[in-house]
Amino acid sequence: MKADLSNKVALVTGAAKGIGFATAKLLADNGARVVIADVDAAGANAAASGLKGATALRMDVSSAPEVEAGVRQISAQLGRIDILVNNAGINTTSHRVTIDQFPIDEWDRIMAVDLRGVFLVSRAVSAVMIAQGGGRIVNIASVLGIVPARLQCAYTAAKAGVVNLTRTMAIELAPQGIAVNCVAPGSTLTEGTRNLFYGDKDAAMKEKAQRVLSHIPAGRPGQVEEVAQAVLFFAAPETGYTTGQILSVDGGWSAGGFLRDF
Numbered sequence: 048m049k050a051d052l053s054n055k056v057a058l059v060t061g062a063a064k065g066i067g068f069a070t071a072k073l074l075a076d077n078g079a080r081v082v083i084a085d086v087d088a089a090g091a092n093a094a095a096s097g098l099k100g101a102t103a104l105r106m107d108v109s110s111a112p113e114v115e116a117g118v119r120q121i122s123a124q125l126g127r128i129d130i131l132v133n134n135a136g137i138n139t140t141s142h143r144v145t146i147d148q149f150p151i152d153e154w155d156r157i158m159a160v161d162l163r164g165v166f167l168v169s170r171a172v173s174a175v176m177i178a179q180g181g182g183r184i185v186n187i188a189s190v191l192g193i194v195p196a197r198l199q200c201a202y203t204a205a206k207a208g209v210v211n212l213t214r215t216m217a218i219e220l221a222p223q224g225i226a227v228n229c230v231a232p233g234s235t236l237t238e239g240t241r242n243l244f245y246g247d248k249d250a251a252m253k254e255k256a257q258r259v260l261s262h263i264p265a266g267r268p269g270q271v272e273e274v275a276q277a278v279l280f281f282a283a284p285e286t287g288y289t290t291g292q293i294l295s296v297d298g299g300w301s302a303g304g305f306l307r308d309f
């Protein structure tokens with residue numbers, strides 16, 4: 048879809064690569080001045096250098112001082128923040144275990160980025176949006192914030208938190224002209240998911256991909272651009288009356304449950 052985002056400033060967290068970068072690119076292609084915020088400063092610089100009107104910002108979303116300083120810097124340099132996309136997120140890769148064995152520091156690491164990070168950035172940016180009279184916030188959750196999954200308890204809990212935090216933010220901020228919505232991607236093809244299961248390294252990896260795909264009625268992973276289109280919908284000037292909504296972009300995963308015949 049197309050939207051007129053000229054004169055809009057958009058902050059996208061975790062935008063050095065993956066879904067965040069695709070979203071930043073789509074917002075920039077539709078006229079927004081985009082701030083690519085990422086804990087990976089070199090990655091953010093490289094990403095911003097390829098996009099018209101984009102700037103890079105090193106920001107660890109789990110650090111309150113860094114978030115507050117970053118938001119102050121954007122306000123000083125660009126004057127406003129019209130669109131916030133809370134995209135930065137991490138999951139466990141090395142600790143795929145049940146809750147009784149899940150390391151406490153791994154739980155804390157994931158919660159700090161995936162849930163506290165959304166809170167911290169939204170807290171700082173919503174104050175800017177209230178002062179300027181409105182804005183849009185789009186949180187990136189996951190299909191795993193809607194349906195459960197084994198062996199990643201911190202991620203599923205954090206993403207479920209993002210889903211209901213979205214609704215709470217929506218009802219708190221609607222009177223201030225701020226719409227808050229959520230995009231819940233399903234399994235999406237990125238460098239990370241290619242390394243985990245969508246690559247063609249060996250038979251074990253192919254078998255892992257088949258297990259993931261068995262949850263997906265569409266029979267394929269999503270593309271980052273397909274997730275970005277859902278974010279653009281929520282950021283478009285025409286859709287401001289839509290708030291507190293969760294839009295899954297998951298090939299039917301959350302609609303269908305297990306596909307296995309019985």
Ligand SMILES: NC(=O)c1ccc[n+]([C@@H]2O[C@H](COP(=O)([O-])OP(=O)(O)OC[C@H]3O[C@@H](n4cnc5c(N)ncnc54)[C@H](O)[C@@H]3O)[C@@H](O)[C@H]2O)c1
Pocket residue numbers: 060061062063064065066067084085086087090106107108109134135136137160164187188189190231232233234235236237238239240
């Ligand atoms: N890829 C998928 O299959 C999938 C599925 C569902 C949901 N998601 C969600 O979509 C979002 C993006 O996922 P992705 O697959 O594109 O990830 P990715 O790993 O490709 O990119 C994540 C980016 O976030 C940055 N980041 C990590 N920690 C950060 C922090 N503390 N502060 C700022 N930036 C930080 C990384 O440096 C990286 O550039 C995440 O919230 C993820 O949970 C992804």
